[in-house]
Amino acid sequence: MERRSFVRGAGIAGVLAAGTAPAIVQAQAQLRWRLASSFPKSLDTIFGAAEVFAKKVGELTGGKFQISVHSAGELMPAFGIVDGVQAGTVEVGHTAPYYFFGKDETFALGCAIPFGLNSRQMTAWMVEGNGMKLMRDFYRGYNIVNFMGGNTGAQMGGWYRKPIQGAADFKGLKFRVGGFAGKVVERMGGVPQNIPGGEIYQSLEKGTIDAAEWIGPYDDQKLGFHKVAPHYAYPGWWEGGPQLDFFVNSKAYDGLSAEYKAVLEAASNIAHTEMQGRYDARNPGALKQLVAGGTKLFRFPKDVMELAFKESMALYSELSAKNPNWKKVYDDYAKFRADSNLWFRFAEAGFDDFMQSQKL
Incomplete structure (x- = not known):
């Protein structure tokens, strides 16, 4: 089997598992990108997702593809990410898309809207529904290719x-x-x-x-x-269920090899999962401490x-x-929300309601 055919068939995970990655990585160019975050370094959960993303990109390419991560204000203001990525000032931004609803309210649908999808529903809409396709179509007008970049889960009020x-x-x-x-x-x-x-x-x-x-x-x-x-x-x-995104400049993305594009997707999926896990693991203890403190x-x-x-x-x-733009995306989003809530009403909510009433 030819190497490229194997890569297409097995995907990056299969290639790595088969032990053939080093030869493929050696064929790729040395790259250095910059990532601008909308968040301060002190928030190791939400800012940390960008660090996880950059680290995984480096690991999956044997160190050939390096991304430096910069907190809000270092390269641009927290709310300057879309303009910076669109203009190519940086190759990648990590942000909450709804920050940019002033440009077009449709940005919010890629993140969270009041009484919208929860975190699992949002991921499902993105990976199995039409969410990713619809949002990519929309972001194309801003020279952006989007990747999932984490989710906080339901937030406090x-x-x-x-x-x-x-x-x-x-x-x-x-x-x-x-x-x-x-x-x-x-x-x-x-x-x-x-x-x-x-x-x-x-x-x-x-x-x-x-x-x-x-x-x-x-x-x-x-x-x-x-x-x-x-x-x-x-x-x-x-x-x-607010979703964070990695926004990649479309010209920079188009200049990548197929293998490096697969690396970006794999790294974003890892960062997406890790952020949710960190919040779910760390919020309970913090809430106990806050209540104990008054x-x-x-x-x-x-x-x-x-x-x-x-x-x-x-x-x-x-x-x-x-x-x-809003109508095109929201019509699909709303239908997915209705179907998903019908399912969650029975399985997830039924289980959660019982478990949360128990003294464990």
Whole structure:
């Protein structure tokens, strides 16, 4: 069998397992790329996914393909990733796509929307549904090729100086909320603030904002939000399963060999899985520590959830009527969500409901 035919048939994992990779790697060019992240180095979970990605690319190519990883602000601002990758300033960016909803609301569908897919559903839509194809079609207009870059799982609902006792408490609330969710918060009477993760604490401490959400206990504890806003809400209805992405400049990607393209995909899949695993493993202990230290947990009241849901669905209908890009992707996304929720209602939810009521 010819070497290239073998590679196409076996894939990169098969090649490595067969022990034939060194000869193939030697045929590839030495490459050095730069990756710009939207996140600070202190957040080893979310920033760490980019480090895992870069490390795996190096390992899978015998050190020939090296990617240096740079935190937010080193090469460009946290919210400058799309512009930087699009222009070719860097070859790769690691970010939350919904940060860029101001360019087009469709970006949010590649990450998370209020009352959207959970993390497993999002991955399923991407790898087995039409998600990856539809988002790649959309990102092509920005000179970007996207790869899955992690998922945090369902997030918490943020930190508040005062607890939210009803929907009326959102009126005038200056709330740091990531990306697209701010559109719904605004419709609920709130005043959304889109602030990078590394700047949230100072804004909360100074009183520039009344409340802030980030991800969940492990990261939130590192950022110290509990020190300035003791009330911790759940669930984060705007982020049931937010997916991070690696954005690769299309020209740089097209210049890669088939083998190096396969390496990028393999490395992104590893980083995607590891991020979710890290959050699921580290959040429980952090939540226990926060509560032991005086954090006051509360669940969003029913009227908050119902108003948020109503305004979210109304927003999606309005966007479908005026944004063709959104409609094309959202129609497929919504159908997948309905089918997936029907299945999860029986198996996953039934099992989880029972297990979480037990004293283990």
